Amino acid sequence: MDDLIILSEQRSTRADAVRNRDHLLCVARRMFDAYGVDEVTMSAIAQEAKVGKGTLYRNFPDKLALCRELLDQEQRELQERTLDRLHGGGPPFDHLAWFMNEVLAFVWRNLELLRGEGGILPLAHPAHFWWRQTIRGLLQPMRPSLDIDYLADTLFVLLDPRVLEYQRTRGYGLDRIAAAMIDTARRLLDDAAGR
Structure with a gap:
């Protein structure tokens, strides 16, 4: 019998999703350092990261969430x-x-x-x-x-x-x-x- 108690079902994150998230953070950090947080838009981050806006917003609903994660x-x-x-x-x-x-x-x-x-x-x-x-x-x-x-x-x-x-x-x-x-x-x- 298994003694582990599972409190919540957690889906594992796909490897490509983790890579996308890490890549988005890296791109955002680089752009924030170069241009300033106020000058960088979420659209510009998605474009620079070469991902769709949906991918960006799935990971970070707004710029504040992105800043907090960094x-x-x-x-x-x-x-x-x-x-x-x-x-x-x-x-x-x-x-x-x-x-x-x-x-x-x-x-x-x-x-x-x-x-x-x-x-x-x-x-x-x-x-x-x-x-x-x-x-x-x-x-x-x-x-x-x-x-x-x-x-x-x-x-x-x-x-x-x-x-x-x-x-x-x-x-x-x-x-x-x-x-x-x-x-x-x-x-x-x-x-x-x-x-």
Whole structure:
């Protein structure tokens, strides 16, 4: 007797459908990077991908769904890299600095996707909350006597896509932001420790 309980019937996705979906994502990413999300139409993506509009819309009902899927892919990759990094051991501050730089690079690269059609996703969005929890977890062993939640929120806000978009419009480059962000984190931790 089979002990597996099947909760729902899931049809397997055909290999060509998976390839089409992956190809559409690749083409959309390339076009968004080249022309900007607002300038690229769904029709242009279908044409560039050499698929019918029906194929595109079966996979992604609108541009926002396409943007979200691209973000989800990159978020999963970020989570995998983070878990690999944290399992390797090392100084907690180095892990914190690495993670904040990784999230910064993610947001910087994806500002247009994060904006989508409904405005920039706020930090309260569940996808971003994982960043805050990771920062909090990295802070805990460094300064357990501090108000870790407040300190985590303070650092988390530095990664807010709206803040970074504002800084980009002010002419700040990625390297400047990264250096200042890590310096701010170090100073907050040193000041809290009375150094």
